[in-house]
Amino acid sequence: MSKKLATIITDVPVKYDFTEAALASNDALYTQEAYLMCKKLEFKNLLGRFSVDAPKNNAQEHFNVIKxxxxxxxIWKKVDEKPLAFMVIPNVDNKQESDGQMLLFAPAPKNAFAALAVAFSEEDIYLxxxxxxxxxxxxxxxxxxxxSKxxxxxxxxxxxxxxxxxNEQRAAEDWEAYCTQRNRFFERTVAAYLLNPLKGEYPCDDIAKDYLGLMVPGKADLLGKKTVAEVLAEDEKKAVDYACYEAYISWKSYPVLMESLKEQGMDKLFREIEMPLVFVLSDMERQGISIDADxxxxYGEKLSVSIIELEQKIYEEAGEQxxxxxxxxxxxxxxxKMQLPxxxxTKTGFSTSAEVLEKLxxxxxIVADILEYRKLAKLKSTYADGLANYIDETGKIHTTFHQTITATGRLSSTDPNLQNIPIRIELGKMIRKVFHPLDGDLFVDSDYSQIELRLLxxxxxxxxxxxxxxxxxxxxRSTASKVFHVPFDEVTDLQRRNAKAVNFGIVYGISAFGLSQDLDIGQKEAQGYxxxxxxxxxxxxxxxDRTVAEAKEKGVTxxxxxxxxxIPELSSSNYMQRQFGERVAMNAPIQGTAADIIKIAMIRVHDRLIRENYKSRLILQVHDELLIxxxxxxxxxxxxxLEQEMQSAADLSVELAVGTETxxxxYDAH
Structure with a gap:
């Protein structure tokens, strides 16, 4: 029956002449209409095959160049109290661009930018x-x-x-003026991120399509791989269109995004946490952190010696190079050769993943040595060699913090990633020794203790x-005493370690299988725990259970x-995906709240240091840790x-505990 159903009937009496469907050329297929449809459906790979003009919008008729x-x-006299959108277009000489973002770590020179785009009505759009x-x-x-307010x-x-x-108003004596100005800003990227944190990127053309139903050209359509300033010098029309669309879409999407934030109950989160944080992160990036290059x-040379020694040992154990x-x-x-069990x-050979090797x-x-070799090799390439590429002429590294990347609300950092420095192995922790304060200063490091368990x-x-x-x-120890039914004072180190794994595993919705893997015990025993x-x-x-049920009903936590x-996985037809969705639902409210709290603490600490005229500055955040x-x-x-602001960042039924070192x-401060 199945074979019959799947067999194509080839003798159906069709009278249509298929030659009539043939296209005269590719131009008949890759039309403007087809381009717009592919763009709307986000068929990004297909877009590169088109050579048609970028989509146009009526707003372009009102793009004006002012010199x-x-x-x-x-024009400035026409501006009233209604919202005004802007976009700075930097010069090529004193900036770098990455995915449409300008990265600058020193005060901008007098004519630091090439142009300023503004929009404050459907007809008032200027560059x-x-x-x-x-x-x-x-x-x-x-x-x-x-x-404009x-x-x-x-x-x-x-x-x-x-x-x-x-930047000039940030001093203590102008604090009120600074706060007034800071509160004027609305960041469309951050707003769109809060509304859909799974998207990952929020370019102008996507905002226009998703929130306004408009098709406008994107950065690649108008600039290709060049910067705005480069295109401005070569093809002013395309650069004007790009810059003006950026300002226009910021202006036009503002009421829609703001209303959506209010409907979702996130307008306060946006105003009081995410927007002030933009300014905090900017200051931290410009401040940077000093590195002892020598x-x-x-450190790299020591790693090289250890790696060579391990190589020779592995060769001897294997009996060949x-x-x-x-x-x-x-x-x-x-x-x-060695016949390990x-x-x-796989299709390409035996799996040598960490998961496979750790069991052996x-x-x-030889397997333990290979795992150690991999750890040392990664430390050398990522940190000993990698960090050296980011040291500027002042001896500092300026990481880039990302506010709109993670689904949970946590911050991330790149170029370099300072949030991923190993802390579980001593050689990994030692990399922190090369980070030092300016002469005459010291580091004060504070972090939250067990914040996710306290939130649970x-x-x-x-x-x-x-x-x-x-x-x-x-x-x-308390959990071990209760779970394993032994007096508190008689809990063994092993029982405490197992209880710790259960405590943190529960926060992440761990399964019996996952816990059995972590503790190297049977699945039945893990389920018993x-x-x-x-x-x-x-x-x-x-x-x-309640959190998962609500997430299934509403689709979000x-x-x-x-x-x-x-959490779209909760409605998946795939069982494994649904199980993953349930684990996410258990953890996201806790991990996300922890992220919100550290952001509140960052804002309070940063603001007080400036407002009260301290010389000290917040320079780094790593998960639950702040470095001053x-x-x-x-x-x-x-x-x-630090301790006052971090402990009072949230009013909970249990106290937020903070540990501080100098x-x-x-390394010494952590």
Whole structure:
């Protein structure tokens, strides 16, 4: 029957002449209409085959270029209290561009940008081009002096170095003026991110399509791979269109995005956390962190020696030389020549993944050495060699913080990634020794202790867990005592370690299989641990079940501060995907709330340091940790300030515990 159903009938009496469907040329297929359809459906690979003009919009009729001071003065006089959108277009000489963002770590020079795009009505869309008659400083002065109560833009953080006035107002004596100006800004990228944190990127043409139903040309359509300033010098029309669309879409999408934030209950989160954070991150990026280049070089040399020694040891254990970095050659050595058990054959050879090798490491020294070799090789390439490429002429590294990448609300950093420095192995931790404060300063480092478990206690309302935290008990020993039914003082180190794995595993929705892998125990025993845990803390089980049920009903989870996390996997037809969605639903409200709290702490610490005229500055955030470059004479005051602001960042049923250390390098301070 199945074969009959799947067989194509080829003798149907069709009278249509298929030659009539033949296309005369590719031009008949790759039309403007087809381009718009592919763009709307986000068929990005197909778009590269088209050679048609970029999509046009009626707004283009009102794009105007302004080059004289008289024209500029006339236009600025038209601006009233209604929202005004802008976009700074930097010069090629003093900026780098990455995915449409400008990265600048030093104060911008006087004519730091090539143009300023503004939009404040359907007909008022302008590009001011700087030159002999129009100075960048004058344009920025007009921008801040205009009557508009809301200044709208995208990628604000990358533009802040050019906004000279607000940088000058950041001093303590002008704090109120600074806050007034800071509160005027609306960042469309951040707003779109809050509304859909799974998207990953939020370019102008996507915002236009998703929120306005408009098809407008994107960056690639108008600029290709060049910068705006480069295209401005070669093809002014395309550069004008790009810059003006950026301003126009920021202006036109503002009421829609703002209304959507209100409907989702995230307008307060946007105003009080995410928008002030843009300014904090900008300051942190410009501040940077100092690196001891000589110490970094020495660290790399030590790693090289250790790597060579391990190579020789592995060759001796294998009985021959081979490429340790080649999975294919390594698989042959381990599973064919040495006949190690549990080899998993793939299309390209034996799997040599960390998961496979870790199961063999305890019984086979060569495998343990290979895993150690991989760790050292990664440390050398990523940190010893990698960090050296980012040191500027002042001896500092300026990472780039990303606010609109992670689905949970956590910050990330790149170029370099300072949030991923290993802390579980000593050689990995040692890389922190090369990070040091300026001469005469020291580091003060504070981090939240067990913040996610404390949030679990608060959000679930479980009395036993709350009581354990309030009594400052060793939470893992307390859990072990209750779960394994032994007196608190008789809990063994192994029981405590197992309880710790259960505590943190529960926060991440761990399964019996996952826990069995973590603890190297049977799945039945792992399930017994989980069952016993939920019997001990019944409110946690109720909370997690309720959270998953609500997520299935609404399609999203929420943090205590209203941040949403869509979970499309919950409606998947695939069982494994649905299970993954349930684990995400359990963890997202907790991890997301922790992210919200550290952001609140960052804003409060940053603002107080400036407002109260400290020399010390917040320079780094890594998950639950804040690092302050501190003047020696301010050490005690900064420690008190950090602990006060971090502990009071949230009002919970259990206290937020903060641990603080100091040191003359990041290793000693952590």
């Amino acid at each position: 004289t001071k008289a024209e500029a003065e006339r 001011f081009i700087t030159g002999d008659e129009l100075a960048a400083d004058d344009l920025i002065a007009h921008l801040f002096a205009c009557k 809301q200044l709208l833009t995208a990628n604000l953080k990358s533009q802040l170095p050019y906004l000279k006035w607000i 110490a970094l070089k020495e 081979f490429n340790i970095n080649s999975p294919k050659q390594l698989g042959v050595i381990l599973f064919e 549990n080899g998993k054959k 490491a305890g019984d086979h020294p 206690a608060h959000m679930s309302g479980d009395k036993q867990l709350i009581e354990a935290f309030r009594e400052n008990q060793d939470i893992h 989980i069952d016993s845990y939920f019997e001990t803390y019944p409110k946690i089980k109720e909370f997690l 929420k943090t205590l501060y209203g941040r949403i996390r869509p 470059e501190t003047a020696e004479e301010e050490k005690d005051a900064v420690i008190a300030l 040191g003359y390098d990041w």
